Amino acid sequence: MLKYALKRIIKALITIFFILTLVFFFTRMSGDPTNWILPDDATEEQRIEMRHSLGLDRPLHEQYFEVMTSLFTGNAGRSYNYLRPVSELYAERMGATIRLGLISFSLAALVGVSLGTIAAVKRNSFFDRFTIMISIAGSTLPNFVLGILLVFLFCFVLRLLPSGGASSASSYIMPVIAMAVGPMANIARLTRTSLLDVLRQDYLDSARAKGVSEHVVLIKHALRNALIPVITVIGLQVGTLVGGSVVVETVFSWPGIGSLLINGAKMRDYPIVIYGVMLISVAVTVMNTLVDLSYSFLDPRIRDNA
């Protein structure tokens, strides 16, 4: 088990290393940051001086080496535009993103599992068909489209909700919906399929033959098994959710790390981009590893093989 966990962690580190390398080269190819830092009428000399002070005139491999070592030593440099350490900028905005992510994620898991369960138990009913329809719609609709539709409906037509920011409780409603619907749809669909399969299993009849009441059969015996594959998907959805938060935060001007990252990219603020990407990849890999480990914890048959 420990060896398995260790292997996973090493694999994750290698993945992150590759991602950061890619991002480093992409940023350097993406254009000259001085176009955004300096006023439009800045002279060529001023630009050269600026590039020199940012270290951008040094050979690429030197820059690469410096960026990578600084990331792994925790000193990620300063933002070109905000003129502050990027770690500080991200730390300030981390809370808003985590709050939004956790709320959306819990909602997606809770509603998704419930819908899927009811649909499977009442198979072929109206509710079942309705759930299938919603989950297909929900998983095909991109979250930014949904976000824009929501803004249009609730802000411009109904004038009920603020269109952006995180100033009040009601400003959570739309970003949460935009983020939760996709994962929720996937979780609902998978819970339904998985539970339908489990509901045919012999061990449920064994439980009933013991005198276990029907709702305990459903929750303790059926759902416990049906959720094993669902957990994997929920884990993968965490990745989608993190990616989605970048888009959704931009649509709703949410003061989190997603919008910081996008702004950084727009202004070719290399340190912001590379640090943001690192944070997100670490978060996603940590979540995936946790899910993977919990999976083998939930299923005793896997536990033995690991």
Place this chain on the structure above:
Amino acid sequence: MENVLTIKGLKTYYHAKNRVVPAVDGVDLVLRKGEMLGIVGESGCGKSTVARSVIGLIDRSYTEIAGGCAMFDGQDLLHLPSREMNRIRGSRISMVFQNPLTSLNPVYTIENQISEVLRIHTDLDKAAIHARCIELMEMVGIPDPEARLKDYPHQLSGGMQQRALIAIALACNPEIIIADEPTTALDVTIQAQILQLIRSINKEYGMSMILITHNMGIVAQMCDRVMVMYGGVCVEEGPTERIFDSPMHPYTRGLLKAIPSIASDKEDLFSIPGTVPRFSYPVARCRFADRCPYSNKECSESEPELISFAEDCSVRCFRTIKEGI
């Protein structure tokens, strides 16, 4: 002897797509205290459906109890509210299923699954439940019970899994245990051990048992009385000895001839020609007529009654009845 279970005219119909399958179509059966009653017949003749109807393990959304009653301790099991039924299941009537691997929940330990039934039906405390689990494991012959209780189902062999399921069935000292082909999924050598265990439980604790099987050899070895089923009805019934010495129904004779014996030549292995047909409701003919070597016009025009011809003995066949016993 006292009857612990009396089934009269049980009819269980499956409603399949635009078709009604009369899986059990009027079955009478009594189970006496302490006896081992066999229900035997080919695959698809309705044996499991009888058992499942009695213990209420049928899905009412497509299964209809079209008639009859199953009296147990003054109550009709066929029409009991689910709450009452849950109180009886596992504590007074329990069941052992065909496939031990799939009948145990893969994510819970053996101890969890045995103690569940004790937690539901008794008010024993934790320590007492654990002690009872150990005792049960010993009763069903699982070595090193303390360690095995912590195992998950996949860590046990098929035979041990079935023993664990028998332990669950035994846990609350039920009056009746129904075993539905309990050895079909096991190796031959293991089969003999499990049958022996079932036999000893029946003898030692005086538990009344229904043993469902398609194997006449098992019936000979195990049962006091037998009911032979075909096409959802009982075609012959009687004490095991009588059935083996002088089988009346052509179907029973076929089943007996089909028992492979070591003495007989390999090439002689007999099987009843044809397969169990799928009956649609209503059936107004002898169900065995198509495969019966003696069938005549009468057999395909009306259904013979189940006629009792001696104490505990009855048969459902025009020819046998007419030609005298």
